[in-house]
Amino acid sequence: MSVISKVSAPFKLAIVGSGPAGFYTAHRLLKEWPNTQIDMFDSLPTPHGLVRFGVAPDHPEVKNVMSTFDRVAEDDRFRFFGNVTIGKNISVKELSNNFDAILLSYGASEDRKMNIPGEDTYGVASARNFVGWYNGHPDYTDFKLPLDDTDTAVVVGQGNVALDIARILLTPIDTLRKTDITEYALETLSKSRVKHVHVVGRRGPVQVSFTSKEVREQMSIPGVQFNADMNFISKEITESQSIISKNRPLKRLMSLLEKGSPTKEADKSWTAKFLRSPVEVLKRANENRVNGIKYEINRLEGPLDARKAIGTGEFETQECGVILTSIGYKSAPIEGIPFDSRQGRVPNYLGKILNGKDELPGMYTAGWLKRGPTGVIVSTMTDAYETADTIVDDLKNGKPMLAPKGDDLTKLFQERQIRPVSYLDWKKIEAAEFAMGEKLGKPREKFCRIQDMLAVL
Ligand SMILES: Cc1cc2nc3c(=O)[nH]c(=O)nc-3n(C[C@H](O)[C@H](O)[C@H](O)COP(=O)(O)OP(=O)(O)OC[C@H]3O[C@@H](n4cnc5c(N)ncnc54)[C@H](O)[C@@H]3O)c2cc1C
Structure with missing residues (x-):
């Protein structure tokens, strides 16, 4: 020492x-x-x-x-x-x-897991994989997700990363083209048939981890309707008034959820689904491919500021072709x-x-x-x-x-x-990314393979 x-x-x-x-x-x-x-x-x-x-x-x-x-x-x-x-x-x-x-x-x-049967089925992936893929992380360049043969995706988790994913799945492709999303992700997303994204949580609207900015953005994607059990949202907000009124960010968030989305004519949707715990990934017959998800329905118990989700023993299934888990990094x-x-x-x-x-x-x-x-x-x-x-x-x-x-x-x-x-080397790599981006009309096009980055030096 x-x-x-x-x-x-x-x-x-x-x-x-x-x-x-x-x-x-x-x-x-x-x-x-x-x-x-x-x-x-x-x-x-x-x-x-x-x-x-x-x-x-x-x-x-x-x-x-x-x-x-x-x-x-x-x-x-x-x-x-x-x-x-x-x-x-x-x-x-x-x-x-x-x-x-x-x-x-x-x-x-690393990822937290759902630890349920079928989690390794093709079509299930973690937020980290999906986000790393569209953002060009070298570990996920070859990641695959069958977005072209399903119209429904489920995102498990109700935090901002879950909304990032839902937004990327539903945003018009021409809007994404102007960002630094990777070209290969744009190509895959342009062939995506996903129109409906269910964002699923164990508890109720008052317990979500989204923040207002992200919910507002999600509510205003053109051509995307918001769905939820609005009666349940209103009931929960009414019952939890004593904690909502003391917490300004929560109050703002609740009023956004209660107001919903202004879009009337929409062929796409995002749904906030509450009181659901995934218990099994359902597969297509004779195929290692996602066909749906089974949830246990929960009820809420405990004090308002520490509500717990308790399984009711009732179950529900939902058809979907893609499941993205956004339940935490590790x-x-x-x-x-x-x-x-x-x-x-x-x-x-x-x-x-x-x-x-x-x-x-x-x-x-x-x-x-x-x-x-x-x-x-x-x-x-x-x-x-x-x-x-x-x-x-x-x-x-x-x-x-x-x-x-x-x-x-x-x-x-x-x-x-x-x-x-070195940092100087990195600035050379970055300059090459800006140059590639300029040709494509976007802020930058990232190198997604380490050998391509090193080849610049
Ligand atoms: C999907 C997603 C979206 C987000 N969006 C936002 C947002 O919009 N706004 C916001 O404010 N926050 C956002 N956040 C949160 C924000 O990114 C984190 O708060 C912040 O990045 C945490 O910083 P960190 O330095 O602890 O970890 P990291 O940012 O993860 O940095 C860790 C670094 O360590 C390196 N590393 C790992 N292992 C080793 C090793 N063995 N040897 C050497 N290096 C290693 C990694 O390559 C990485 O560069 C987001 C997070 C996620 C996951």
């Missing part, structure tokens, strides 16, 4: 993961502890995590944070090493031989670091990683890995700033850090034939 002094050599920090959590921690730290040197690693040659591969293509304004991240990367005290997977190409142990501290901010790369453990698999996060106190009750010297976490896979970019920023402040406090208080031996990572890269991608 070592102790860092303000006047000595710079504090060397390794950041694992280049999403908002990694960048915002770097941003704050470079300001608050100027004698810092940061090396940021990402498994992909492209930085920015879910800002590139999660945020919907028709939400370009959300992606403006990339320019804040660019400014961080322009700092002389910052270096980017893309195309390097920590835990595979380089271990955490090897990193600890090189840095005074390590920040783990590698997000959530972080994965990394070798040598404690992991709370029940909560799906690294145990920590204000970002300092804990082993039981003990603090691990020089080990920190931020973002979805720190607090679980929920929250938007702004909440990730707040949380990253909290971790950066913890690091600064530890430095000010002379808390022990790691004890780097000064090993040479460059040697390891050479020995293991790893080709790290």
Whole structure:
């Protein structure tokens, strides 16, 4: 273990993961502890995590944070090493031989499952796969979904990601063409026959996780009608008035759901379906192909602010050809670091990683890995700033850090034939993406295969 002094050599920090959590921690730290040197690693040659591969293509304004991240990367005290997977190409142990501290901010790369029979049938996929596919994540380029032989899709889950998916499935293709959605996704979506999307949740309208902005957008897609059991919505809103009246965002959301959609003539629809828990995926006869979904019908029990869905023992089936599950992302453990698999996060106190009750010297976490896979970019920023402040406090208080031996990572890269991608390299890749996009009349056309990205360099 070592102790860092303000006047000595710079504090060397390794950041694992280049999403908002990694960048915002770097941003704050470079300001608050100027004698810092940061090396940021990402498994992909492209930085920015879910800002590139999660945020919907028709939400370009959300992606403006990339320019804040660019400014961080322009700092002389910052270096980017893309195309390097920590835990595979380089271990955490090897990193600890090189840095005074390590920040783990590698997000959530796995899915929560429904754990019901038939979940592996062709036509069922997770939100992560579908979103990664339309956003050009190299792991999902070859993903397939039979959108051309069904008119009905079910999205399980009632959060904003579920609405992103419903919107992408129902938005007129010419609107999507103007976004940075991948060309192959456009081609598949242009052949899609899906006209009806059911967005399904276990509980009622008052318990949904959508936010008003997304619901408003969903309600105003041209040619798309909103369906729901409006009597049930009104009844639930009336019964829950005591909590709705104290919560302005919830009040706004409820009034949107109650008002419904202005579209009168529509050949497409989205349905908010409440009180349904999927229990089985139904298959076509003699085919490993989705034919429908079976739900158990629920009722709500418990106090208004903590309503639980209780199965009634009654069931219902619905025909559909595609089922997309949007029930949550999940972080994965990394070798040598404690992991709370029940909560799906690294145990920590204000970002300092804990082993039981003990603090691990020089080990920190931020973002979805720190607090679980929920929250938007702004909440990730707040949380990253909290971790950066913890690091600064530890430095000010002379808390022990790691004890780097000064090993040479460059040697390891050479020995293991790893080709790290610098931020300058990334800007060349990005320039090529902008150029391809310009030819197609869209903001950018993403490279979706790692070899194509590296071929630019
Ligand atoms: C589909 C979707 C849509 C969203 N839309 C919005 C939106 O419109 N507005 C909004 O505010 N928020 C949105 N969010 C939330 C937002 O994306 C998150 O709050 C934020 O990205 C979390 O940041 P993070 O840095 O913790 O994780 P991530 O953004 O996931 O970044 C993690 C990074 O770590 C890298 N990595 C993973 N494993 C390793 C490893 N072993 N070694 C090296 N690198 C690794 C990954 O490649 C990735 O770049 C959305 C989320 C999703 C899933």
